[in-house]
Amino acid sequence: MAIALDRLTMAASVRAERRGRAQRVxxxxxxxxxxxxxxxxxxxxxVVAARLLGVGGxxxxxxxxxxxxxxxxxxxxxxxxxxxxxSNVFVRGVLDPLLHVLRASPWWLVIGVAAALxxxxxxxxxxxxxxxxLVAIGLLGVWDDSLDTLSQVIAAALVTVVIGVxxxxxxxxxxxxxxxxxxxxxxxxxxxxFVYLIPVIGLFGIGRTPAAIAAVIYxxxxxxxxxxxxxxxxxxxxxxxxxxSGASPRQLLWKVELPLAxxxxxxxxxxxxxxxxxxxxxxxxxxxxxxxxxxxxxxSQNQFGLGIAAGATIVCLGIVLDRITQAAARAEGxxxxxx
Amino acid sequence: MRLAALAAVLVLLVAACGGAKSTSGGGVGGGSGxxxxxxxxxxxxLAVNSWVGSQADVAVACWLIxxxxxxxxxxxxxxxxxxxxAMGQNRLExxxxxxxxxxxxxxxxxxxxxxxxGGKLGATGHIGWYVPxxxxxxxxxxATWQGLKTNWKLFQxxxxxxxxxxxxxxxxxVTEDAALAKNLGLNLKVIYAGSEAAQITAIRKAYAxxxxxxxxxxxxxxxxxxxxxxxxxxxxxxxxxxxTAGKKPDKTNCAYPTYPLxxxxxxxxxxxxxKAYQLLKSFQLTNKQQDDVAAxxxxxGMKPDAAAAQWxxxxxxxxxxxxxx
Numbered sequence: 001m002a003i004a005l006d007r008l009t010m011a012a013s014v015r016a017e018r019r020g021r022a023q024r025v026x027x028x029x030x031x032x033x034x035x036x037x038x039x040x041x042x043x044x045x046x047v048v049a050a051r052l053l054g055v056g057g058x059x060x061x062x063x064x065x066x067x068x069x070x071x072x073x074x075x076x077x078x079x080x081x082x083x084x085x086x087s088n089v090f091v092r093g094v095l096d097p098l099l100h101v102l103r104a105s106p107w108w109l110v111i112g113v114a115a116a117l118x119x120x121x122x123x124x125x126x127x128x129x130x131x132x133x134l135v136a137i138g139l140l141g142v143w144d145d146s147l148d149t150l151s152q153v154i155a156a157a158l159v160t161v162v163i164g165v166x167x168x169x170x171x172x173x174x175x176x177x178x179x180x181x182x183x184x185x186x187x188x189x190x191x192x193x194f195v196y197l198i199p200v201i202g203l204f205g206i207g208r209t210p211a212a213i214a215a216v217i218y219x220x221x222x223x224x225x226x227x228x229x230x231x232x233x234x235x236x237x238x239x240x241x242x243x244x245s246g247a248s249p250r251q252l253l254w255k256v257e258l259p260l261a262x263x264x265x266x267x268x269x270x271x272x273x274x275x276x277x278x279x280x281x282x283x284x285x286x287x288x289x290x291x292x293x294x295x296x297x298x299x300s301q302n303q304f305g306l307g308i309a310a311g312a313t314i315v316c317l318g319i320v321l322d323r324i325t326q327a328a329a330r331a332e333g334x335x336x337x338x339x
Numbered sequence: 340m341r342l343a344a345l346a347a348v349l350v351l352l353v354a355a356c357g358g359a360k361s362t363s364g365g366g367v368g369g370g371s372g373x374x375x376x377x378x379x380x381x382x383x384x385l386a387v388n389s390w391v392g393s394q395a396d397v398a399v400a401c402w403l404i405x406x407x408x409x410x411x412x413x414x415x416x417x418x419x420x421x422x423x424x425a426m427g428q429n430r431l432e433x434x435x436x437x438x439x440x441x442x443x444x445x446x447x448x449x450x451x452x453x454x455x456x457g458g459k460l461g462a463t464g465h466i467g468w469y470v471p472x473x474x475x476x477x478x479x480x481x482a483t484w485q486g487l488k489t490n491w492k493l494f495q496x497x498x499x500x501x502x503x504x505x506x507x508x509x510x511x512x513v514t515e516d517a518a519l520a521k522n523l524g525l526n527l528k529v530i531y532a533g534s535e536a537a538q539i540t541a542i543r544k545a546y547a548x549x550x551x552x553x554x555x556x557x558x559x560x561x562x563x564x565x566x567x568x569x570x571x572x573x574x575x576x577x578x579x580x581x582x583t584a585g586k587k588p589d590k591t592n593c594a595y596p597t598y599p600l601x602x603x604x605x606x607x608x609x610x611x612x613x614k615a616y617q618l619l620k621s622f623q624l625t626n627k628q629q630d631d632v633a634a635x636x637x638x639x640g641m642k643p644d645a646a647a648a649q650w651x652x653x654x655x656x657x658x659x660x661x662x663x664x
Binding site: 087088091092096144173194198202205206208284285286287288289293299300301302 | 530537543562
């Protein structure tokens with residue numbers, strides 16, 4: 001479904017472009033009108049006929065059941081492939097150290113570092129916003145859970161950005177690759193996460209790893225798409241100038257394309273982080289715990305207060321991460337133009 | 340040409356929308372479907388809550404109502420809490436499996452009298468700590484919680500770090516596990532799977548590999564008819580050992596209470612005293628019977644109606660008395 005909608009909107013925009021470029025051979029008004037009337041009558045007749053015959057909907061004999069083969073395939077995959085060790089490395093080597101640093105720091109140090117970052121990168125006003133958001137989190141009484149969520153978001157966002165920018169660069173090089181990757185990205189953005197997360201638990205075990213995987217899968221397409229389109233929009237003239245002055249493909253990428261695509265890529269980074277944060281609720285359904293679990297408990301046990309506190313905290317974390325990454329993007333942009 | 344196609348698409352859409360019939364059928368909010376509302380009508384609308392056991396109860400009841408009383412029966416998917424106002428407003432005739440919910444009972448049965456107590460379901464809800472039976476056989480000392488004092492290392496995972504892991508599941512169920520572990524002085528860390536589906540996947544994974552796993556679990560539950568679990572007994576309940584006696588939940592230091600599961604019906608449906616009501620009033624399933632039906636649905640992937648039909652045909656002696664009475 002998503003693929004169909006994506007193609008329709010893309011096709012519509014491509015067509016609009018084409019129409020601007022080339023003069024179309026115009027059909028005579030009379031012909032168009034006649035065709036419209038005939039088409040309309042035919043469509044109404046078809047719908048009425050279908051209704052009379054009682055054949056609405058997709059013919060049920062044609063559809064087939066996926067469930068059996070898919071289940072057995074997943075089961076065999078789970079028994080042959082055990083990625084628990086990979087998951088353990090991620091938990092012990094990345095998440096736990098990060099969480100330990102955050103938890104071991106006193107609350108004022110965490111707030112101080114975040115505020116200082118915002119101040120250096122942007123302004124005292126941004127620093128004040130960040131401070132207020134973090135103090136609010138403390139007052140809402142979910143400080144420890146917030147740090148847990150924050151550590152998961154940072155780790156997942158890093159993975160997302162590294163993989164996303166790399167794939168975005170690759171697809172910007174090749175139209176064929178871009179066409180192959182696009183339906184995969186459609187699926188990643190729209191497939192309900194819970195559908196693929198249960199098999200993921202079978203492979204990686206329960207906990208923060210499947211939660212991070214869900215977040216990465218959800219946020220990755222946007223980063224890839226923005227990187228891809230950012231690089232594609234670098235003017236051909238600029239690239240030709242670089243090549244004719246002897247730039248190697250590597251130099252072209254690092255000195256010309258990436259710097260010029262930076263605004264798009266930084267937007268991807270910023271939005272990627274926000275999307276990772278938005279997935280903490282889904283992550284909690286597979287063992288992510290922390291704020292997402294608090295929201296789930298609030299929802300399912302009628303504990304409105306807990307749900308609201310956790311929900312508001314997620315918003316506050318979002319504000320902090322958004323302001324700091326936006327400020328970073330702008331700061332980098334500034335230093336770049338100074339050169 | 341393109342314009343014509345576009346117009347055709349639009350006309351098709353309009354025609355299809357205009358002609359579409361209302362599909363709100365058994366919806367609780369809709370009401371425009373076959374439901375007749377008050378007790379005088381024929382359709383019985385029963386609440387299906389989120390767990391498979393609830394689905395199993397209702398599937399069996401509806402199968403009997405449809406096939407043995409020739410009345411209509413709708414299975415309405417709805418959450419636990421909204422089930423009660425829906426019964427109070429006659430948008431649902433009843434619910435067959437209620438776990439606790441003393442507050443809602445007081446509000447709708449005792450005070451407003453819009454809902455009536457429908458008697459016991461027969462099954463008893465029990466929550467506790469469990470391990471797969473193969474773990475219990477190797478470590479018989481795990482029969483009580485004291486065995487966890489020395490054996491916590493068995494359950495250590497990357498997620499639980501320097502402690503043993505206690506795997507909790509659905510956030511819908513009350514858990515005092517973190518407080519229990521602390522108050523009993525056990526070196527256990529509660530890991531929240533966050534959903535029953537995730538917890539079951541983790542249990543199956545451990546079970547297939549014959550690995551140790553300690554988890555929060557309950558009965559009736561369909562998985563109990565597929566895999567063998569043994570309970571790690573928590574300290575027995577004493578006066579005021581948990582929140583039921585006004586104690587703060589974080590001071591809990593004893594086993595969970597048992598829940599005699601019960602049925603509830605809308606007052607209007609009950610006063611109508613139809614044949615369907617009489618059947619539902621007598622309707623009772625044991626934990627084992629419910630697990631059998633639920634396993635057909637959840638594990639064998641049968642449609643609830645087909646599972647109910649298969650079970651009912653094999654267990655005629657169980658339900659025959661409900662109908663003749």
